[in-house]
Amino acid sequence: MAPASKAERKAVLDAGAWMFNVVTSVGIIMVNKALMATHGFSFATTLTGLHFATTTLMTFVMKWLGHIQPSYLPLPELVKFVFFANLSIVGMNVSLMWNSVGFYQIAKLCIIPVLCILEILFDKVRYSRNTKLSIVLVLVGVAVCTVTDVSVNSKGLLAAVIAVWSTALQQHYVHHLQKKYSLGSFNLLGHTAPAQAASLLILGPFVDFWLTNRRVDTFNYTTIVTFFIVLSCTIAVGTNLSQFICIGRFTAVSFQVLGHMKTILVLTLGFLLFGKEGLNFHVVLGMILAVIGMIWYGNASSKPGGKERQVYSVPSEKTQKSSQSELDQKV
Secondary structure (H helix, E strand, O other), X not given: OHHHHHHHHHHHHHHHHXXXXXXXXXXXXXXXXXXXXXXXXXOHHHHHHHHHHHHHHHHHHHHHOOOOOOOOOOHHHXXXXXXXXXXXXXXXXXXXXXXXXXXXXXXXXXXXXXXXXXHHHHOOEEEOHHHHHHHHHHHHHHHHHHOOOOOOOHHHHHHHHHHHHHHHHHHHHHHHXXXXXXXXHHHHHHHHHHHHHHHHHHHHHHHXXXXXXXXXHHOXXXXXXXXXXXXXXXXXXXXHHHHHHXXXXXXXXXXXXXXXXXXXXXXXXXXXXXXXXXXXXXXXXXXXXXXXXXXXXXXXXXXXXXXXXXOOOOOOOOOHHHHHHHHHOEO
C-alpha cells in the first residue's frame, strides 16, 4: 500500500507542477502579446530583466520567512549558468528578428534533439525506439502547426544555432545543478535570479535599442502599459519557479516535449481570442499529431527501458546497493 501511495502522490505532484508551468507560461505569453503587439512595448530583453528582478524580490521574501534555507552554489557554476541563460534570451530575440517566423519555429524545435544529445553524452541516458519515435511525432505535429514560410540567411542561421545550443545548455544545466548541489527550485532561483536580473537590466536597454532602434527610457508609459508590465512580472515569478520545478522533477527533454502542449494551447487561445482566420486543416492536423505524440511519449518514456540512465562503473561493496538503485531508476 505504501509504495502505491507514494507513486500516486508523486503523480499528483508531477501533474500539479506541470499544470502550474502550463498556466503561468501560457498566461505570460498572452499578457506579453497584448503588451508588445497591442501597446507597442517591444523591449523584450529589458522586460525579462524586470521579470528576474521581481523573482529576486520573491526569493528575498521567502528567505526572510524561512522557506528558503541557506545553500551553496560555487561562483564559477553561477557565472556559467547566467552566461548560458542570458545568451539564450538574447539569442532567441535576435533569431526572431533576423529569421522568418517559420525558420524561428524550426530552430526552437531543434532544442529537443540537442537536449537528447546532451543527455546521451553527459547523463548516459538511453532512449527506446518508441520514445524516439514519439519525440519525432511531436516535432512533426508542432512543425505542421506553426511553420509557414521558411527562409534563412547566414547571420540568421548563426543566431538560431547560438539560441538553440544556449537554451539547451541552460535547461540541461538546471537539472545538473539541482542534482549535483542538492538545490531545490527556490534555492536555485535564489542564486541565479539576482545575477540574471542585474545583468539583464544593465545590458537589456542596449540590446533592445540594437534590436528595435528605440530607447526603453523614452517610451510612453501609460497606465495600461504599466499595468501589463506589472502583471507580466507577477506571472513571470510563477513561470521561472515552475520551470525549475519541472526540470528538477522530470528532465530537460521531457520539459521540452511536454512544453509543446503550451504551443498548442497558445494557438488555440489565439484563435479563440484574436480571430479564427488562421485556423485551417493543416493546423488542426498538426495539433492532433502533436497531442498524440505527447501522450505516446509519456507512455513510452515511463515504461522500463523507455528512458534510462545507464551506469557503467562496477559498484564497490559499500555503494553496491545505491548504484544498483540508480541503474534501475527511470529518468
